[in-house]
Amino acid sequence: MNEQTIERALLQRMFEAAIAAAQPALCVPPALPEAPKGRLIVIGAGKASAEMARAVERNWPGPLTGLVATRYGYAVPCERIEIVEASHPVPDAAGLSAARRMLDRVHGLSADDTVLCLISGGGSSLLPLPADGISLEDKQLVNQALLTSGASIGEMNCVRRHLSAIKGGRLAAACHPARVVTLLISDVPGDDPRDIASGPTIGDASTCADALDIIRRYRIALPEHVLEVLRSGRGESIKPGDPRLARAEVRMIATPQMALEAAAQVAAAEGVTPHILGDSIEGEARDVGKVMAGIALQAGRRGQPFATPCVLLSGGETTVTVRGQGRGGRNVEFLLSCAIALQGEAGIHGLAGDTDGVDGQEEIAGAWIAPDTLARAWEHGLRPRDSLDNNDGHGFFQALGDSVVTGPTLTNVNDFRALLIVR
Incomplete structure (x- = not known):
């Protein structure tokens, strides 16, 4: 199992624990x-x-x-x-x-x-x-x-x-x-x-x-x-x-806080220090993505404000002001903006999804990002900034095979966001 597969599996377990806590x-x-x-x-x-x-x-x-x-x-x-x-x-x-x-x-x-x-x-x-x-x-x-x-x-x-x-x-x-x-x-x-x-x-x-x-x-x-x-x-x-x-x-x-605490326990058990940044974060999804990317970059490069390995957890409900013709989704918009801001930084992986299994109006919970997300997008002929401007996060991540699909989870404690910094 390569490193990227290991990080993705840990993020998946955290997301599943968040959903299970609210069953x-x-x-x-x-x-x-x-x-x-x-x-x-x-x-x-x-x-x-x-x-x-x-x-x-x-x-x-x-x-x-x-x-x-x-x-x-x-x-x-x-x-x-x-x-x-x-x-x-x-x-x-x-x-x-x-x-x-x-x-x-x-x-x-x-x-x-x-x-x-x-x-x-x-x-x-x-x-x-x-x-x-x-x-x-x-x-x-x-x-x-x-x-x-x-x-x-x-x-x-x-x-x-x-x-x-x-x-x-x-x-x-x-x-x-x-x-x-x-x-x-x-x-x-x-x-x-x-x-x-x-x-x-x-x-x-x-x-x-x-x-x-x-x-x-x-x-x-x-x-x-x-x-x-x-x-x-x-x-x-x-x-x-x-x-x-x-x-x-x-x-x-x-509540969202209960779900984040359940995810934090999974991370801690794997030797990754969890930091819950907030259970009620609001604002434009793309703006929140930039801010979270900035915190992750500082942790990865400087060990500030958190030493690595760590995971930044947050919940709440961001918004998307629709200007494009894409398929939307606030969690995928957050992730796409985050990936653009990270610019392929090594050692940073992420998952964001709606705990009900539906991000926006799609039967897709959310998506993953990894250090190679932007490089693979270019290989597929995708232009990340154009996808973001078109509010087409779902189209972007589905083309990469990076959508997270859970099916109906039968619960709903809003959005789950995790940025895992391992270097």
Whole structure:
């Protein structure tokens, strides 16, 4: 096994450990509530929600019913909880129908009942119930515009909450007077519960005016009747302290930090010192790539700020302001920018991927880089800077055979980035 194969195998094991740490089978059972006097109704949405539902079924001793929505291809067999597949990241009619049925399921509950809400990343698109006066087509337009605007995930979800009939605490309010216990797998920087699936069971202090400011800041063009929902205040979310949320509680069961710590343990066991630089790093993917490359170069050449061998680990969610016609993906954009900045520096290898197995809109988790990445690209007739300018990270790495493909991981704790410096 040559040196490059050894480094790639170590990076792969770190990525796998990060994903394993957030598996619902591990983190759901300890967080389950006690049995209620009345019924247990399970609802939820997200890329991990089906696997979360299966973990509930396998560990809940009494009766239950339920409905959760997950991404196409992410369903798993359940016996008592209905699993609906819908579209992500752009919502579709299946998600709309699931959201309506979910609200119907929690209508008319009593104080003796408990609603167990299973929420993970992706829920914003999978529960697309528009506010009055807004159509599904409007929501699709808004989602597409937000995804290409360069707005952060927190900013995008602020807009979504104020154009929804189910997000921003509205789902929990609909469950009143039942108890609501929400289990969250975080995919957002800072683990703010409001931003995980746009917080359907979380009180939201942001306002319609905040949403309008974001739309102006990024010059997002929306139809007048959509803007009117915000200008009129009709889209206002449920605020913290609302009496309908008095019996709603949140349990954070998996986070990006937990995943990074699991990866760090793998590195340490191999004699490589891990350094977690942050679990909530945001910004333009290409800019973050340049910065991380600069730190890696200083470590490799000067032993500063870290002695080698070491690995620089980070998580969070970067953004890509789309200007080209390529296939996108924030992790591959990060890596391509990083590779260009490294210029083939010896001894530096990297992996970046989305822990849900989907980077952008591709069924590809991410990619690898190595000291020979740019040289092999030129041999294949690729121009790395042109690929970056065209937002075509997926096309670039797929042509080199360096894509990382995991298939559906059934969880989601956002992005995983690792730069391994071995000299």
